[in-house]
Amino acid sequence: MKARFRKRAGMGAAALLMTVGTAVASAPPASADVSDCPREYVCVWDNDVAWGQPRWKSTGNLYNLYSEHGMVIVNNGVHFPGADHIRFNVTSGGQNLQGCLHYPNDPNRDSFIGAVTLNSAVWGPEC
Numbered sequence: 001m002k003a004r005f006r007k008r009a010g011m012g013a014a015a016l017l018m019t020v021g022t023a024v025a026s027a028p029p030a031s032a033d034v035s036d037c038p039r040e041y042v043c044v045w046d047n048d049v050a051w052g053q054p055r056w057k058s059t060g061n062l063y064n065l066y067s068e069h070g071m072v073i074v075n076n077g078v079h080f081p082g083a084d085h086i087r088f089n090v091t092s093g094g095q096n097l098q099g100c101l102h103y104p105n106d107p108n109r110d111s112f113i114g115a116v117t118l119n120s121a122v123w124g125p126e127c
Contacts, residue, residue: 034109037076042086042101042121045072048113065118073121074109075101083123092116100127 034050037043042062043054048070056065065071075086086101092112096119101108 034072034074034076037074039076040078041076042123043074043076044118044121045074046070048072048111050074050109050111061123062118062121064120066116068115070111070113071116071118072109072111073101073118075103076108077103077123079103082125085124085127086121087124087127088121089119090116091119102127 034043036053037057040059041057042059043057044062044065045051046055046067046069050072054074055067056062071090071092073086073088073090077084077086084103087098088101088110089096089098090112091097093114099110101110
């Protein structure tokens with residue numbers, strides 16, 4: 001049991017390092033409330049802490065969204081093979097960044113500080 005736990009903890013740490021490794025991405029505070037994002041939706045807040053209602057939410061893809069105040073992207077989807085992950089492309093701090101968000105119970109959110117454009121958030125297969 002301990003070996004399996006250590007293996008899972010190590011995989012979680014690797015995923016965290018991949019997310020934190022981007023220059024402009026930062027983890028949202030633990031107190032951020034994403035309960036306003038309905039199940040089966042991708043939601044986007046126009047701030048970097050998911051405060052208040054998401055400005056944009058959709059069961060489909062999202063394109064060309066801009067915020068001067070940072071951005072939080074959350075995949076609140078459900079297991080659906082071939083279309084339950086969100087692949088996103090953002091421009092922030094002069095950099096073009098790409099990422100993939102799993103549905104809940106795996107890493108399902110990312111945040112960006114400052115002015116940011118979400119070029120695309122597209123549903124797709126496993127990352």
